[in-house]
């Protein structure tokens with residue numbers, strides 16, 4: 001008798017919902033004896049353009065979680081789905097091509113290249129199915145290059161960075177380099193943008209500007225997932241917050257719910273370098 005004819009066939013798992021933007025289920029990561037992430041689940045739901053934050057004291061496992069989402073580190077157990085597709089363990093380039101993009105770190109900045117060249121390069125790398133073509137001096141490659149530069153300028157304009165388009169990176173202040181990293185992420189046309197501590201080291205004015213920019217990106221329909229220690233910024237910008245503590249998720253909710261959550265307050269108590277913004 002075939003399984004389908006079995007009257008007591010086991011319950012069938014429903015197919016993954018393709019409308020769910022990003023879903024991590026039961027992610028764990030073990031480094032030797034250390035469980036850096038312990039059964040962490042998170043869903044961005046189906047509504048695009050929201051800002052979701054992951055917070056937690058130093059060493060809570062936030063970066064590890066992001067690295068697993070973006071393919072920079074393979075989960076020990078668990079699954080990551082993007083619009084219902086299993087992307088667990090794919091490499092970062094493949095994940096980025098599907099729309100989940102982690103912003104470039106400052107270490108990816110080339111001091112002698114202009115802001116425009118950085119974004120054009122990021123665009124080119126994200127688009128190149130064929131690496132050889134990028135470097136080949138063919139007519140089509142040159143045409144591509146012109147298009148990439150035009151796209152890059154449009155991205156810089158959108159982020160209000162066109163004023164520094166022709167400035168070389170080594171002359172740009174730290175705040176602009178952070179924004180340039182975000183612009184390079186945007187060059188890959190993300191559906192979900194992972195921002196890893198985008199406001200670190202920024203002064204209050206620069207933070208306000210970067211928060212506004214984050215909002216503008218979200219308003220354009222890109223879902224934002226961010227890890228950040230600046231609690232004032234997190235509370236201001238987030239629609240939803242998840243809290244990690246010693247690798248485990250201890251809470252999730254709106255900024256108001258998180259601010260008033262006893263377990264969260266407890267986790268942050270006595271951490272002089274961290275301010276939950278109470």
Ligand SMILES: Nc1ncnc2c1ncn2[C@@H]1O[C@H](COP(=O)(O)OP(=O)(O)OP(=O)(O)O)[C@@H](O)[C@H]1O
Pocket residue numbers: 031034036056057058059060061062063064065
């Ligand atoms: N590659 C690795 N090998 C061994 N241990 C690691 C590795 N990466 C992270 N860890 C450990 O995993 C734990 C979580 O680190 P992680 O960087 O994810 O925390 P975090 O919340 O991002 O911290 P922070 O806010 O300080 O950046 C830490 O104890 C860290 O030392």
